[in-house]
Amino acid sequence: MDYSKLKLPNHVAIIVDGNGRWATEKGMSRSDGHNEGFLNLKKLSAYIFSKNIKYLSAYLFSTENFKRSKQEVSFLMNLLTGKLKEILDFCHEEQIKAVFSGRKENLSNSVLKAMEKIEKETNIYKDKVFNICFNYGGHAEIVDAVKKIVKDVENSKLDIDKLDENTFSKYLYNDLPPVDLMIRTSGEQRLSNFMLWQNSYAEFYFPKTYFPDFNADEFDKAIIEYTKRDRRYGGIDYEKKNN
Ligand code: IPE
Ligand code: IPE
Ligand code: MG
Numbered sequence: 001m002d003y004s005k006l007k008l009p010n011h012v013a014i015i016v017d018g019n020g021r022w023a024t025e026k027g028m029s030r031s032d033g034h035n036e037g038f039l040n041l042k043k044l045s046a047y048i049f050s051k052n053i054k055y056l057s058a059y060l061f062s063t064e065n066f067k068r069s070k071q072e073v074s075f076l077m078n079l080l081t082g083k084l085k086e087i088l089d090f091c092h093e094e095q096i097k098a099v100f101s102g103r104k105e106n107l108s109n110s111v112l113k114a115m116e117k118i119e120k121e122t123n124i125y126k127d128k129v130f131n132i133c134f135n136y137g138g139h140a141e142i143v144d145a146v147k148k149i150v151k152d153v154e155n156s157k158l159d160i161d162k163l164d165e166n167t168f169s170k171y172l173y174n175d176l177p178p179v180d181l182m183i184r185t186s187g188e189q190r191l192s193n194f195m196l197w198q199n200s201y202a203e204f205y206f207p208k209t210y211f212p213d214f215n216a217d218e219f220d221k222a223i224i225e226y227t228k229r230d231r232r233y234g235g236i237d238y239e240k241k242n243n
Contacts, residue, residue, distance in 0.1 A: 001220040009180030011055035018186025018210030036212040063137030084114040101173035102136035138196030145171035
């Protein structure tokens, strides 16, 4: 689809959902679904960035996903760990800056090191930013920001009277613009603790498609829907209303 004349979102966020159901309905294992989801994420993110959308966030593992079976948690951990080199190569190929959002606890030292290496090496790219949310929770992010703020206030690095929304947002895991379009695949209509601060004025889109099948054509449909939305941010466009 030709995107050149469309008013595009600056920041798209995707809750990757439905990998398990995609696989189960095909008689495959949930792990197969996660593998397929990863493959699709690579293809889809390359497509999205090729359309001049600058920021993409993807929710891959939540702080609550530790409630799943030991077997599934370790599969998901190993999947990301095993793909870190591939993610680095992909980011170089596509000239994408990768950043990670989430708690560092419960992640092994080797994973943390690989994440740091990816962030450091891809920091040279400025036009495309891929925010990978892993061991991420929106409540955790806000609590962690508050802890950093309190420390800075105690060390006289921050004047509490000067704390406003803009300064607060700089204490979140990454300094990102607000989400414009939030997509959750698989038909579920909830945030499940995803980017609570950044999604405050996002347009929500809930396709029924499971994530492994959410391809370029499906994304085009999301963009068409987005262009039809009237974003008011609490105000009223009086001129438009009277005409
Ligand atoms: C999304 O797929 C991936 C993660 C949440 C890690 P799910 O694993 O949630 O798949 P469903 O929702 O059970 O189908
Ligand atoms: C949300 O999906 C978390 C991620 C996509 C990483 P879940 O499948 O875990 O969410 P719930 O349990 O259906 O709310
Ligand atoms: Mg799910």
